[in-house]
Amino acid sequence: MNRFGYRLSPSSQIDLDVSDNSLFREILAGEPGISTCIACGSCVASCSAGVFDKISFRKALHLLEVGMDTEAVALLEGCMMCGKCTLVCPRGINTRHAIVLIKRKLNKG
């Protein structure tokens, strides 16, 4: 049977049984507010660094939750800590604190 090349690109399917979201859980413990995110995207729309780089707190949170840490971090790397995202978040999530915690975790290696 022809396979039509469906397997040329790697699967992006997430297997929740094997995915390791320990980083997410750690950040959640430090900043419990992140569990109330409604993925509205306000944080991304207001992001200062977002004008220059691919930055998305919303998406990073989602990726962390499913254990895709590297991809998540890539979306936060350029954060300038300006705090606009915190000020606009309709859920009052301390996004900036969550980002600091992630950065610390990574910088400590």
Place this chain on the structure above:
Amino acid sequence: MRERIVFAFDPFVIPFTLGMVFIILYLSVGGFKIIAKLSAEEKMKLLKHTFSFAIFKTFRDIIVDCLLHLKIFKRNIRLGYMHASIAFGWFMLIFIGHIEVMLYTPQRLGVLYYPVFFRYFVMKTHETLRGDFFFFLMDLFLLIVLSGVGIAIYKRFRSAIVGMKRTTKLRTGDKIALYSLWLIFPLRLFAESFTAGISGGSFLTITINRVFNTFATNESLIQPVWWAYSLTLGAFLFALPFSRYMHIPTEIFLIWMRNSGIRATSSRDGYAESEIYSCSSCGICIDACPMAVKSENSKFTSVYYLRLMRRRLPGSMNHADKCLMCGRCVEMCPVEIDSCKLKVLKREEEISEKRLRMAYLSEIHTNVNKSDVLYYAGCMTHLTPVIYNSLFKILQKSGTQFSFMDKDGSICCGRPLMLSGDTYSAKELIEKNRQTIINSGAKTLLLSCPICYKVFREEYDLPGIEVVHHTEYINRLLNEGKIAINKSGKSFVFHDPCDLGRGSGIFEQPREILMKAGELRFASEERGKSHCCGGSLGSLSLDKEERNGITKAALATLFENNPDELVTACPLCYKSFKNINGKPTADIAQIVAEQMV
């Protein structure tokens, strides 16, 4: 006056002498350790300072701060009297005690316990004016110390008397030291009074001696009381290193280092260590701290942060993260401990060299139109465009040519990153912005955000470029007659943003503007004492609800005199107040733009 005890020794001196030897050893080792921790450069600074004329200023500062406590006097007269009477009075007792020994029993000079127990060892042979004079002085200073101790005891039970809402909680070491400190002077009084019949005394000791003589034989009480006096002194000296009274010797050290130009470079270097130990736990910073409006959060105030650091207990990171960095505690601290700096250094230690890079910065090409005035809005003013729109109206009216540096998006000024502890990344932003500003050829950098203002003034190397905040600039335009405003019938109160007032010393300009625009009313806490709006980017972990509580407390101080409108000069303060304030909130630029003719 002559000696009455052979060999000038009595076993009761042992507890005190042991305590004294212990504390001398402890302080020498501690002092040596702190100096050893300093870098070679810092040691040089210390050495240079010690052998320069500036050392006299250090002596003066030590007397003013450690003995007379003038700074606490400025805060609160009764609290100041309490500290000064104990410290200065005690010092004088020791000092005059030594003079007495020098005059009457010079052969005992250098015997550790002799000046302290002088009156036990001597007997009065005949009246002299000089002798009476010294006895009078000793009694006088003892009385002064006792009055201070009296207030201290009263304060422990009722802090309101000295004008404080809260006092610090005590630990075991503190308790031993505190209770022995309370006991030392009354015991000294009784000990000297009981022997006053033999050694002589003055108005205080002689009187008590006579009173006691009416119903008890003083002689039988002499030994026990001198023993008790020596024991409490010993207990105090042994408890000293484990108590907050360690601040007494450490503060001297701190002043010496500070005046040498040494500053903390890590949260626990030699300088930081002496700052940590210099905290007297006076608790002034508890009342000063906006976080303490929620009483559970008073545990995050500076005094408790310093205490955690001192005892090397866990949780100091949480404390460092909570602080708003509003600087109110630093402003009010009588020891001038820069606890904000210590906390930022603590945050910095969490971000090591192996950091995430801001790779995109090199790709950004900002082209700014040439003009003398360059305006930078920064991230925060981009959230409140009403501020820059008003400012532009004013600039246009005055005929000022300007260009807008971050019209198409800001590269942050770097201060939020610095506050989060990531100085590495902050430096990258600073360098990028610096290049843009220099390339623009501007002579004036105009800012509307105090957060930016502070960092541009302190961290940017901008030769020949004046950094101004819009309050300064608008005031200048008004004074030069380039714009004019109508005085309205409205009354205003001005909120001093932390980074503009305390942080950068701008207090007058906004007030001058508002007095031209209407009636300016006072807030209950203003200028250097202004309450943080609650929005500060300094805090990493305060949540929204806690921040709202702080905002409400700040509003209460601002509306004390019931003004019509709240005016501020910071986009973040504006944003924090706007939704919670029941009355109108405006930036100073808006007021001027509205009332401009």
